[in-house]
Ligand code: SF4
C-alpha cells in the first residue's frame with residue numbers, strides 16, 4: 001500500500017488522482033460521498049501498489065508503506081482511518 005503524508009496538506013495537487021489506475025485516492029475535488037479534507041488519502045483496501053502516484057506528486061508526499069519517513073509513520077493509520085465508515 002502507498003500512503004499520502006504531510007506535504008500534501010494544503011497543497012492537494014491531485015496529479016496522483018489523474019494517474020491512479022484504480023481511482024483509490026480520495027477525496028478528489030467535489031467528489032460525491034466524501035467530506036472535503038485537508039489532504040488526500042489512499043484507500044489501502046483498493047491500492048494495487050502500482051507505484052504510478054509516487055513520482056507524480058510535485059511535493060513528494062507519497063511513499064510506499066515500508067518507506068514512509070519515521071516522522072510521518074502516523075500517516076499510515078491516518079490514511080486507513082479516513083476510509084473507516086465511508
Ligand atoms: Fe493508485 Fe497505484 Fe498509487 Fe496505489 S500505488 S494509490 S494503485 S497510483
Ligand code: F3S
Pocket residue numbers: 004007008009011012013014015016017040056057058059060061062
Ligand atoms: Fe497531494 Fe501530491 Fe496527490 S500534493 S493530492 S499527494 S499529487
